[in-house]
Amino acid sequence: MPNGAIEVENVWKKFRADKTVPKFYDQMKRVRTSLSAPSRREYRWVLKDVTFDVPPGGTLGLIGINGSGKTTLLKIISQVTFQSAGRCVVEGRIGALLSVTSGIHPELTGKENIYLYGAVMGMARQTIKTRFDEIVEFAGLTDAVNRQVKFYSLGMQMRLGFSIAAFTEPDVLLVDEVLSVGDANFQQKCLKRIGEIVRSGTTLLYVSHDLASVEATCEKSVWLADAVMQATGPTREVVSKYRAAVEQNAALTTSTEGVVEVLKCEIESADGGQPRSETDLKVRLELRSPEALEANFFLGVSQGSAFPMFIVRYSGSFPAGDFEVNCRLHNLPVSKGRYSLWPAMSGHLGGKGKPLLPWRPAMSFDVMGPDAYNLPEGVMVQTNIYVGADWEVN
């Protein structure tokens, strides 16, 4: 196997599912039974039959909701813990950035911590010495490096941790959800640094809830849910599958009933075809209300989250019984992909507090149009907005 390659084959992992601390009596019972019969403890599977491989220099994103097994998988790959079944082989030196503050000792100064954490990450003392200034500079801690780390802000600690790890030059870099605490500036710097590391030939395994950063850094992705792989493939496709699932989940979990019912929902392009980028979009909703209303009516469009990319609003009165709402969105500003439409109504009715129409996806629709661009290094787009542009270069 070449240096920097990762092979994960049919990996299973179980955890003990002890709900309470075992009491002395139970412990004794367990010892007795384990002596007489092979132990049959209660456990749960956190990874089931996970298989993938990453070639040297490849980039793989791991996505999934909390508790889907992403971090456990990284721990197995970094040999912090071991699989219960299956095979996992990694060639070369592993740099695991599983938690940026875990190696940092709060009582020591920033400088002492750089030496400590660097050594823990497998860097020779001499290497740390030569790269010391670079690390401090990158972390932006030139003034604070002789201060005890417990007096750092969380963001500073995180910057320190990331900076050390970013200069360890491993063959395989594992990154777990570490960019979430830094400010926007530092996040961008980190992404750029990760890009540099990848370009130098390091294999990257990247875990994040921030799908935009996964799309920006990884060619391929694996989506884990409930301990099993749901989809693998090019990041963009896997991410869109994942987004669809998140939306579906959001629709299922909004359980509050509204006063107003949605009977029907239709979407088409203004010219009658499929929705297209930068073309007007016609939305037609049939609704039913028990009484006449004075209300705000909202329409939102989202991609893979319960929070919309944009929202439009209409304030006015609505009749009792069945009625129709027609809306024409001008120059639909989204790029190619799958989106959800969320209607909602808020306003006053005799009964207090009850939403007229709760925020919930009514339908999803595909938009035709140009593909999203490949982005400059270290950059990720927050939302998939498409804006047409005219250019002129003189």
Next chain:
Amino acid sequence: MSTLATPFGETLVEPDNSGLPDEPPAELLYKHRVKYGQAIRNLWDNREIVYTLAERDFRAQYKQAALGIVWAVLGPVATLIVFVFVFSRVKAFPSEGIPYALYAFVGLLCWNFFANAMSNGGNSLLANKALLAKTQFPRECFPLETMGVQGLNTVISWIPLTVLFVIFGRAPTLATVWVPMYMVIEVAFAAGFALSISSIIIQMRDLQQLLPLLTTLGLFATPVIWPFSEIPTSYHLAGGHLVHKVTLAGHVHAHWVGGISVNLQMVYGFFNPLGPVIAGARDTMLLGHAPNWPLAGVAALGAFMYLAIGYRIFKRLEEHFADIA
């Protein structure tokens, strides 16, 4: 999962998980194999981590204390003062013609290293939980690192030891060159305990509560304040017959002739190598005797047995450290 038709990740694949069994097939089960030779080589390659962690703990010990590292000297000096003042009045045990304060202090130095290395080393995996669950260097580094810290503390305690020598107008004898040999035995013994205790404590926290108790008991079960020579070299087990003799002063003296008797010092030395270590340090440094080779050999055998057993326990339990720490 079926084998992928295309190279991994080139196209979107949505594996069909409906046929997934509840348990992995038996032939896939993972066996954690420990290759001791490789493990030790790996540990050697990572020795810098041991130094760095020891340095971290040593520095962190005295951070934010106004006197800083001076405390490392003040602690032993305080013990020293107690020793000089208390034991210049009380003479609890025979001390082979050596001032008792000096005699007991040498024992205490050896004991302190062992007790601190054992308790700090025993707790080292728990204390480094955060690192244990996130980084992947050899886990032995944690208990071994505490050996380093305690070693350094012991070296600092040589300052009050020197003061004691001066106070009593004595100097270490030439035979002091043998002391390092005894220290090697002691470190092996302490490391064996630290390795096994630290790995067991992770699974059974009860031991953490028990540890201070064991340390207190150990202090009295080890010849720290009493001389090792209190243990008989010949202890009658069975057979033979008792001979009574009346001395000139009229005392009755009885001793066994024939039968089976054992050298209890040897037995004790095997199971508690610290006894011969302390006795050896006193014999060589204070009295200028050559080492008692058979006794030192037995102690070394015992110490390295503890080390081997401790390391084996540690490696056996290591697989689950990160999961349950």
